[in-house]
Amino acid sequence: MSNVGPYTYATLTMRPDNAPHLAVSFYTPKLRVSSGMLLSNPRPFLEFTSHEANVHISTTGAGPVTDADLAIAREIFTAAARYLADCERLHTDQSAADMTANDPAA
Template sequence: MSGYTYTTIALEPGTAPRVSVSVYPDERARVSYFPPVIDTRAFLSVQHGDTGVFIGLTSDTVVSDTHVRFARELFESAARFLADCERLRDEHADHVEQVDQVPDQATPGKAA
């Protein structure tokens, strides 16, 4: 498995700069949740190699419906991502299993 992570900074005339972080995980990727018990805010951490992405609340944030809506969208998107990963893994496993079950064809003119 080969994952990678990269950051893109887009600077275009007349527009605000955009920064994007793309994470294509492998076995080095980690996702962690830090509850507000340890800190005065809750946050998620996505780590891959030397790259980290953090999603959280500032310590003085009053949690509003906007925060809850964002968290729900994040949860629902992650659940769909999980479902697709599991489906694709299972489809791959089924394909590998089918290929492994194909009987070897004897070479014509030679004994098997």
């Protein structure tokens, strides 16, 4: 398996008679994740930032928080918890494999 160095990949696809499609992939240790509240028009936001790209998520139409906004926030929370659990499990597995590989008695 080859390892590619860290990068951020963003593509914008625009086709006639279709809505534009933007895809952003972060594969970098320099990713910053933050959240907060915009004060000028009170609403929450979630932000993913690298040197190459920024992704901002906020409420529908930048307006009041709706039931749909709550559902999306819960989906983000659930996905982030699953991502964390998978990262922790793989990190533990990889650390154990590294220790076994470096153990001369193994």
